[in-house]
Amino acid sequence: MEGGSFLNLIESIDKFAVGIFRQFLIREDADKVLILTPNEEYKRWAIAYLSTRLKGFGKKVVVECEGERKEQKEIKSTKDNLLDKYTFENFVVGPSNELAYKVCLEVAKNPGKLFNPLFIYGRSGLGKTHLLHAIGNQLKARYRVLYIPLMDFSDSMVKAFKENRVEEFREKFFNLDVLLLDDVQFLVGKERTQIELFRIYEKLQAEEKQIVLVSDRHPRDLKDVSERLISRFESGLIIEIGLDEETKRRIIKQKLILYGLPLDQETIDYVFENTGYNVREIEGFVKTLKVSGIKRLPKSEELDKEKKVQLIINTVAKGFKLNPELLKKDTKERKVINARHIAMFLCKTILNLPYSQIGEFFGKKDHTAVMYAVKKVEQRCREDRKFMYMVSFFEKSIRKSLGL
Ligand code: ADP
Ligand code: MG
Numbered sequence: 001m002e003g004g005s006f007l008n009l010i011e012s013i014d015k016f017a018v019g020i021f022r023q024f025l026i027r028e029d030a031d032k033v034l035i036l037t038p039n040e041e042y043k044r045w046a047i048a049y050l051s052t053r054l055k056g057f058g059k060k061v062v063v064e065c066e067g068e069r070k071e072q073k074e075i076k077s078t079k080d081n082l083l084d085k086y087t088f089e090n091f092v093v094g095p096s097n098e099l100a101y102k103v104c105l106e107v108a109k110n111p112g113k114l115f116n117p118l119f120i121y122g123r124s125g126l127g128k129t130h131l132l133h134a135i136g137n138q139l140k141a142r143y144r145v146l147y148i149p150l151m152d153f154s155d156s157m158v159k160a161f162k163e164n165r166v167e168e169f170r171e172k173f174f175n176l177d178v179l180l181l182d183d184v185q186f187l188v189g190k191e192r193t194q195i196e197l198f199r200i201y202e203k204l205q206a207e208e209k210q211i212v213l214v215s216d217r218h219p220r221d222l223k224d225v226s227e228r229l230i231s232r233f234e235s236g237l238i239i240e241i242g243l244d245e246e247t248k249r250r251i252i253k254q255k256l257i258l259y260g261l262p263l264d265q266e267t268i269d270y271v272f273e274n275t276g277y278n279v280r281e282i283e284g285f286v287k288t289l290k291v292s293g294i295k296r297l298p299k300s301e302e303l304d305k306e307k308k309v310q311l312i313i314n315t316v317a318k319g320f321k322l323n324p325e326l327l328k329k330d331t332k333e334r335k336v337i338n339a340r341h342i343a344m345f346l347c348k349t350i351l352n353l354p355y356s357q358i359g360e361f362f363g364k365k366d367h368t369a370v371m372y373a374v375k376k377v378e379q380r381c382r383e384d385r386k387f388m389y390m391v392s393f394f395e396k397s398i399r400k401s402l403g404l
Contacts, residue, residue, distance in 0.1 A: 006072040006124025007089065013053060017167045023091050023258045025066070033061045036084075041067050041260060053287050067174040080140055086133035092254045100239050104131045104212075108138035110360070111178050111210035115237045117201075121215045122241035125280035127213040131241075132180045135212060137373075143177035150186040151258060161192075173200040177209050182224040184215040184233075189224045198229055205232075243277040251279055255286040273367045276374075307362045308402060309347055315398050316343040319390075328363045343393055345377035350398060 006028050011018040024046070025036040037043045043065040050061055063293065066085075088108070093101045100120055109117050120128055136145045148156075160169035173179065179200070187194055204211055213221065218240075219233040252271045256260075256263055271289070275282045310324075317324035320339040328342045347358045348370070355367035355374075365369065381388040 001044060006061075009054075010059060016312045017049060017053075019254075020257055023254060023330050024083055025087065025089075026089060028059070031059050033059050035061065036065045036066050037063065038066050038258065039260075044299060064330035080136060080145050081152075082136040082140060082145065083133050086130040087137055088134045090248065090254075091127060091130055091134060091348060094244060094250050096247050100127075100131060100241040101111060103237065104135050107212060111139060111143060112208040115292065116208065116279070117205070117211040117213060117233065117236035118231050119213045119215070119219060119236055119238045121218050121238070123278070124216060125278035126241050126243050127279055128241060129182055132212060132214055132241040136178065136180050139178055141376055145178040145180065146173070146176050147180040147182065148195070149182040150184055151367055153181065153197070154186070156192060169292055170200065176201050176204065176341050179204060179209070179211045180214075181211070182214045184213045185217055185222060185231070187225050188222060191226075195228055196225050198226070198232070201232055202230070211236075217382075225301060243279065248272065248277060248282070251282060252286070255283055257400065259286050259290040261286065261353055272291060273356040274357075276327055276371055305351065305353065305357075306361070309353075309358075312346050312350065312398055313361075315401070316346065316394055319394060328361075330363075339372040341377050344373040345391070346398060348374050350395065350402070379397045 002345050007018060007021060008024060010021050021035070021041075024038070025045045027034040027036075043063055046063045047211075050063070054061065086160055088105060090099075091101060103115055103118060104120075104400045107118055122128060122130065126398050127356070132147055135244060136147050157169060160166050169289055174275060181197075187197070201211065213233060219230050219238065222230060222233075249268065249272060253263060253274075254270055256267060258269070267289075271285055273280065275285045313327050320335060322339055326336050327343055331337075344358055344362060345360070347353055348355070349396070355370040359365070359401055362370070375389065381391055382387045
């Protein structure tokens with residue numbers, strides 16, 4: 001799975017091209033390099049590039065387009081559940097994910113040794129699943145590897161119990177060298193699953209087999225999970241993965257290259273300002289951009305949008321018995337801040353406007369205040385039922401007024 005020596009060579013001759021090659025799936029062995037490009041356009045580019053630049057490279061180089069290999073891939077991905085497309089080579093590294101990346105790379109070099117168990121946690125869409133697959137892809141040729149999300153583990157256990165195949169179920173896990181368990185937060189409240197996992201965990205650890213766990217929260221914050229499991233998770237290395245501004249910009253560039261979009265500052269800023277700190281969201285946005293381009297709406301639609309935003313502001317302000325204009329000013333009073341956050345959140349969820357544009361309507365110079373407001377409201381909705389009812393009450397009445 002290493003793209004090492006081929007990529008090293010490209011890097012030594014062309015720093016820009018290596019950035020593009022890193023986006024492709026590269027399989028390299030002793031005498032052959034297989035390059036899988038995401039589309040025909042890249043395939044043609046890669047062939048043309050290599051035929052002029054890659055002279056005297058000792059290995060045979062084959063370029064194929066991913067679509068051509070889809071069928072084979074789908075058949076293949078059943079046993080270890082690993083997806084080829086997630087590799088270390090196409091994982092963009094920056095300050096907020098560097099540690100997680102490096103530790104995973106080390107695990108992929110020396111499984112069962114230094115970092116065992118390894119526990120990675122962080123919000124959704126930050127590359128946790130990607131890293132799990134990258135470890136597996138690097139190791140699968142030499143080790144018995146299994147990637148499994150907790151829900152699938154649980155379902156397959158329940159099925160095994162029903163069909164009297166528990167021993168077979170356990171054996172499958174006991175025989176592994178590397179267990180990659182995703183979305184461990186779903187252990188919450190699943191007692192039987194916890195008992196089975198504990199058993200497997202103890203066995204694999206005793207034999208120094210590698211376990212990597214991924215969750216959206218720290219082990220300590222996994223409520224309703226047995227203490228003995230939590231303390232096992234805590235006994236290894238625990239790493240948080242995040243996303244900072246610099247890494248976000250690098251990722252945007254990678255995704256723009258991948259979709260063949262221009263890499264100019266305006267496009268990068270446009271994506272940056274209209275997406276949150278979530279790589280999945282960035283990918284979705286860039287894909288849409290590829291299809292629809294950067295659009296400026298006609299004047300009439302802009303006006304229409306303004307009216308809708310005003311309606312949202314009026315409705316929320318009325319609910320809070322506030323003057324709507326206050327929501328657009330920089331008032332620090334708690335009640336006003338609260339109402340402003342809810343109104344911003346509703347502009348995002350109901351109208352799906354870019355963060356930067358919502359900011360403009362509220363007299364904010366940049367988009368971060370809107371992003372913060374949306375995050376804050378989402379968080380409170382999860383924690384406070386009454387608050388959630390209030391927000392959904394506003395939402396329903398606004399949707400009704402807008403005829404949505
Ligand atoms: P998580 O498991 O943390 O919710 P995923 O691993 O599923 O997130 O990542 C979501 C998407 O974003 C995937 O398509 C993944 O390839 C991509 N992604 C996440 N982090 C990075 C990164 N650092 N570089 C490149 N792609 C990334
Ligand atoms: Mg995931």
